[in-house]
Amino acid sequence: xxxxxxxxxxxxxxxxxVAIVLSALDLWLIPNRTxxxxxxxxxxxxxxxxxxxxxxxxxxxxxxxxxxxxxDTLRTAMTDPLVSWVSVYDxxxxxxxxxxxxxxxxxxxxxxxxxxxxVVVSEAPIRSRNGDRQLGTLAVGLRSDRIAHRRADAxxxxxxxxxxxxxxxxxxxxxxxxxxxxxxxxxxxxxxxIARGDVSARLxxxxxxxxxxxMASAFERMNTQLRELQETAKRxxxxxxxxxxxxxxxxxxxxxxxxxxxxxxxxxIGNTSSEVASAAAxxxxxxxxxETTANQQNAALxxxxxxxxxxxxxxxxxxxxxxTVHEMAQRSLVSVxxxxxxxxxxxxxxxxxxxxxxxxxxxxxxxxxxxLNAALEGTKAGExxxxxxxxxxxxxxxSEHVMDSVRDIRKLVAxxxxxxxxxxxxxxxxxxxxxxxxxxxxKISDAVDHQREGTAQVKTAIVxxxxxxxxxxxxxxxxxxxAESLLQLSHALKATARAFRVKPAGAKREATAPAPANxxxxxxxxxx
Numbered sequence: 001x002x003x004x005x006x007x008x009x010x011x012x013x014x015x016x017x018v019a020i021v022l023s024a025l026d027l028w029l030i031p032n033r034t035x036x037x038x039x040x041x042x043x044x045x046x047x048x049x050x051x052x053x054x055x056x057x058x059x060x061x062x063x064x065x066x067x068x069x070x071x072d073t074l075r076t077a078m079t080d081p082l083v084s085w086v087s088v089y090d091x092x093x094x095x096x097x098x099x100x101x102x103x104x105x106x107x108x109x110x111x112x113x114x115x116x117x118x119v120v121v122s123e124a125p126i127r128s129r130n131g132d133r134q135l136g137t138l139a140v141g142l143r144s145d146r147i148a149h150r151r152a153d154a155x156x157x158x159x160x161x162x163x164x165x166x167x168x169x170x171x172x173x174x175x176x177x178x179x180x181x182x183x184x185x186x187x188x189x190x191x192x193x194i195a196r197g198d199v200s201a202r203l204x205x206x207x208x209x210x211x212x213x214x215m216a217s218a219f220e221r222m223n224t225q226l227r228e229l230q231e232t233a234k235r236x237x238x239x240x241x242x243x244x245x246x247x248x249x250x251x252x253x254x255x256x257x258x259x260x261x262x263x264x265x266x267x268x269i270g271n272t273s274s275e276v277a278s279a280a281a282x283x284x285x286x287x288x289x290x291e292t293t294a295n296q297q298n299a300a301l302x303x304x305x306x307x308x309x310x311x312x313x314x315x316x317x318x319x320x321x322x323x324t325v326h327e328m329a330q331r332s333l334v335s336v337x338x339x340x341x342x343x344x345x346x347x348x349x350x351x352x353x354x355x356x357x358x359x360x361x362x363x364x365x366x367x368x369x370x371x372l373n374a375a376l377e378g379t380k381a382g383e384x385x386x387x388x389x390x391x392x393x394x395x396x397x398x399s400e401h402v403m404d405s406v407r408d409i410r411k412l413v414a415x416x417x418x419x420x421x422x423x424x425x426x427x428x429x430x431x432x433x434x435x436x437x438x439x440x441x442x443k444i445s446d447a448v449d450h451q452r453e454g455t456a457q458v459k460t461a462i463v464x465x466x467x468x469x470x471x472x473x474x475x476x477x478x479x480x481x482x483a484e485s486l487l488q489l490s491h492a493l494k495a496t497a498r499a500f501r502v503k504p505a506g507a508k509r510e511a512t513a514p515a516p517a518n519x520x521x522x523x524x525x526x527x528x
Contacts, residue, residue: 011180015173016166023162031154038147039120042082046122046140049077049086054124054138057088061135062128070097077140084119084141087111088126091136104141111139120144194223195383229255233387236262237394254377261370262395268363269402269493276356277490283349284483287416290342290423291476297335297430298473301466304328304437309459325458329437332465336430339472343423346479350417353486357406357413364402371396398496405489412482419475419482426468426475433465 056073067088074086078099085100093108102119105111111121119141126136229252232245236259245255307324371392378389440458443450 011173011177015169019162019166019169023158023166026158026162027155030158031151034154035147035151038150039144042120042142042144042147043122045080045082046120046142047124049080049083050122050124050138050140053077053086053140054126057138058126058135059129061126067096071099074099080142082142082146084143086141087139089137089139091134093137096136100141102141104139108137108139111137118144190223194226197383197387225252230387232259233391237387237391251381254374254381258370258374258377258392261374265363265367265370265395269360269367269496272356272360272363273490273493273496276353276360276493277487279349279353279356280483280487280490283346283353283416284480284487286342286346286349287476287479287483290339290346291473291480293335293339293342294469294473294476297332297339297469298466300328300332300335301462301469304332304462305459305466325440326438329434333431333434333438336427336434340424340427340431343420343427347417347420347424350413350420353413354410354417357410361403361406364399364406367399367402368396371399402493405493409486409489412485416479416482419479423472423475426472430465430468430472433461433468437461 053074053076057070060069060073070088074088074097077083077086083100084102085098085104087098087100087104088096089108089111090096095104095106098104108123111123120143121139121141123137123139125134126138127134229245232255245252245259304325307328374392375389375396378392437458440461
């Protein structure tokens with residue numbers, strides 16, 4: 001389908017318009033000039049004939065010969081095929097002799113208006129031999145029809161020449177514009193590929209020495225730089241932050257700033273994940289020790305319960321059992337105090353984990369802000385910055401995932417802290433009950449008569465202690481599960497941070513790539 005709005009048709013239309021204007025000027029100017037030149041030539045020719053004839057006619061008039069003899073002299077001028085008529089007028093302007101195929105004007109005054117009747121007229125004054133007086137006028141009229149013929153011939157010739165020149169100009173313009181439009185079509189195709197984001201291949205444009213060649217060369221350079229940015233964006237999307245970006249301009253500066261920010265962010269995430277993993281491992285170990293202690297307390301209290309039942313069954317062994325109760329109460333007091341210390345230690349670890357989680361959340365917030373800024377920079381770049389925007393979106397989703405994980409961990413830590421606080425309260429009750437038990441055992445040895453009452457009180461106290469210890473054991477199990485979940489999340493965070501490369505290959509790995517020995521130690525601490 002022909003596109004009449006293309007450059008090719010516009011150039012052809014321009015050349016045709018110029019050719020038409022020039023041809024019109026030639027058709028108007030050259031034939032008129034040719035006609036004027038022909039008229040001047042005829043007028044000069046008539047003047048020469050008039051000058052040649054006036055001498056013999058002047059002699060005859062000066063000798064006062066009769067006018068009837070003048071035609072013989074005038075007939076010599078009729079040998080010229082262009083002569084229409086020759087006429088002689090006296091001093092008063094009256095015609096006295098004439099010859100020709102056409103009737104000559106009747107007076108000299110009529111001769112001056114004869115030039116508009118298809119005849120070119122030239123006059124020559126006839127003077128006496130001494131030149132003191134004018135005897136008359138000799139006029140020669142030449143046919144001017146050849147002027148119109150020459151004008152028509154000139155117009156036909158110029159029309160043919162103009163048509164040939166216009167066709168030649170159109171052909172040359174068509175050929176030259178075809179080369180230009182092919183180059184521009186290749187450049188347009190390259191621009192469409194770049195607009196679609198396809199910068200993976202070379203453009204292979206034809207580089208000429210004109211402005212289109214300069215444009216094609218500029219497109220080649222732009223495509224090369226965009227292809228380098230695309231490769232860099234792919235590496236960054238894969239977690240490789242060691243790539244170097246060359247080039248000038250705001251786009252390249254924004255890419256370099258983004259990669260530098262991502263490098264720092266990945267390093268901080270790696271370091272923080274290692275600290276979180278270490279703290280989680282310590283907390284998990286402490287919670288497991290607390291659970292072991294709670295199991296021991298439960299076993300001890302079960303023994304006390306059996307002892308109290310034995311006291312109720314055998315009054316003879318009240319004193320011995322009272323001593324045993326006193327001893328077990330002391331042991332229970334020590335165990336409960338140890339449990340309280342471990343519970344306080346767990347609480348302090350929970351506070352430390354909360355601080356670390358606050359640091360992680362701050363880093364994730366900054367990462368989200370950086371990713372948002374990077375997405376804005378990618379949007380400014382337009383279609384060529386689409387890969388850059390995808391990387392920013394991936395970093396933003398990673399930051400949001402980290403913040404979600406931090407919120408989950410913070411909730412678990414809060415639950416663990418509440419459980420530890422409840423365990424501390426229960427342990428303090430256990431300490432009080434253990435002390436009461438020791439006091440009761442001492443009183444039993446002093447007052448056997450209060451044996452039944454004291455034994456019942458001890459049994460009731462032991463039952464309460466067992467319930468408190470069971471609650472502590474349940475809380476310890478919950479804390480163990482929370483610590484296990486926190487440890488697993490910390491290892492997942494370390495694995496995510498380990499996927500980023502912030503230093504070139506062969507360089508010393510830091511927090512983003514922990515040593516294998518540390519990984520094995522963390523694995524040993526995980527629950528089997």
